[in-house]
Amino acid sequence: MTPKTKAMPKRPWQEIAQEAQDYRNASIAKFDPDISRLPEILPRNVFGMLRQDLPQTEGKLTEKPPDELLKLLASGTVTATAVTTAFLRRASLAQKLTNCITELLPERSLARARFLDKYFIENRRPIGPLHGLPISVKEHIGMKDLGLNAGYIAWWGKVAEEDARLLQILWQAGAVFHARTTQPQTLMHLETDSNLYGVTVNPYNRDLSAGGSSGGEGALIGCRGSCLGIGTDIGGSIRSPAANNGLYGLKPTAFRIPTDGWSSTMPGADPITTVIGPLSTSLEGVKLFMKTILDAKPWLQEPALMPMPWNASFHISSTKPLKIAILWHDNVVKPHPPITRALRSIVSRLENVPNITVVDWKPHLHDEAWAIISSLYYPDGGDEDAAAMAESGEPWRPLTKWIIKENPCVKKLSLQEFFYWQEEREAYRQEYAKVWNETTTGQDPETGELEGVVDAILCPVGPGVAPLHNTTKYWGYTSQWNLLDYPALVFPVSKVDAELDIVERGHKPITDIDEENWKLYDPETFAGLPISLQLVGRKFEDEKITAILEYIKQEIGLPFTEFP
Secondary structure: OOOOOOOOOOOOHHHHHHHHHHHHHHHHHOOOOOHHHOOOOOOOOOHHHHHHOOOHHHHHHHOOOHHHHHHHHHHOOOOHHHHHHHHHHHHHHHHHHHOOEEEEOHHHHHHHHHHHHHHHHHHOOOOOOOOOOEEEEEOOEOOOOOEOOOOOHHHOOOEOOOOOHHHHHHHHOOOEEEEEEOOOHHHOOOOOEEOOOEEOEEOOEEEEEOOOOOHHHHHHHHOOOOOEEEEEEOOOOOHHHHHHOOOEEEEOOOOOOOOOOEOOOOOOOOOOOOEEEEEEOOHHHHHHHHHHHHHOOHHHOOOOOOOOOOOOOOOOOOOOOEEEEEOOOOOOOOOOHHHHHHHHHHHHHHOOOOOEEEEEOOOOOHHHHHHHHHHHHOOEOOHHHHHHHHHHOOOOOHHHHHHHHOOOOOOEOOHHHHHHHHHHHHHHHHHHHHHHHOOOOEEOOOOOOEEOOOOEEEEEOOOOOOOEOOOOOOOHHHHHHHHHOOOEEEEEEEEOOOOOOOOOOOOOOOOHHHHHHHHOOOHHHHOOOEEEEEEEOOOOOHHHHHHHHHHHHHHHOOOOOOOO
């Protein structure tokens, strides 16, 4: 008779979380064993501490945007080793101050940097367009032989067998991967908190959110522990952290950037397509990322991608008429005063640019859009996410409960119900295209092409600036464009001024959600935080909105204050 084997007892989830944090801390200690020198009680705004704890040369290097760093690297003015060392040190500090890293990669990145320096000396040229540039990566994007937990305790110990295709392309272009960053439980928060690592906080005010789900990238790049990073977005997960931390962030049109090699629940289910995109300290960084990836023709390896190279020649001149529509609010939630002030400040300047026409955008049933997209987020009713959490026994985080258990649209769909919601998605997309087409001022009599159509929509990224933890419960200003699959580009404008951004007297809520959102606003709490907006284009107009923002920046002097 075969003896019975006793099942191994399940490890407490707290033990696994401690192991993950110890592993993270050890990866930092390999590079900077003295990181514990920072005080236990930290200031709300961490930038002063960042600057005083870095050598002056490294401080200056890490505050340069990626395009400037690449010029220095390509000319041999600085070495890849020096740049990588500077960003490793700043990333170590950023982790202590904001809890943004899952793993520092000092051995890998410095070995790579030394190889690139040797190549440069022997060949007298850079290896590729990103030669020596440190790039940070959201944890659930796979890196060979490293963990791939996607925010779940039960997935601690999963290991990627190879680099994600995106990372392979960036590596070939000369990139150095120096840090991996935090994400929330389930990847479905506009906040970054998990039972593995805890809460990632905002460097401008540690009491507030860094955004999510790419909030580790947001906080790290906000701290200048990276100048270019990689996030993912299915409802605002690139744009929320970019906005909260005063960065540039692009949600590309789906099926332009390769996605092979990441980790998530429900792989292969894409009623709402998740995209990968860049966060950066500069608009040039966003352009560099997109051009480098698409110049590699990733569609030849990932056939689902559109065979569309990046059109770097697309630009806006002063002789080209531009029509910008302003979405002041979406008829569901009115943004807090800082957001409206930012919109007004840009509009007042745009109206003085001769080739730009500004009009109001009339939102089309944005409340219905949320019903559609949130019904399609979890066609299994959240079963797979619940099972992943139940496997370890980890508790549900507050915003996990909100998006799955407290969301009336999340239901296990029959095949017929699933088809119904997909039909609703397509019908809504057609309706919105009609609304956009109706902004035309005429039609070319020979070609039939519409003339005078709105070129881009300028709108909020959220109903306020970086919020208090666990309060981000309105996604409509970002998820709207995921449903439509429109590219959306976030950029910094200015900062909250408690004297200018006072509470609006006599505000009359337009919905219950609006009333709840306005209860969260306090000008003193949010003083000094970045105010960001987003520019939205039509499907596959990624280059167009990038060029429009570049032109607007040049004409009106964006941003209106220094960052950080």
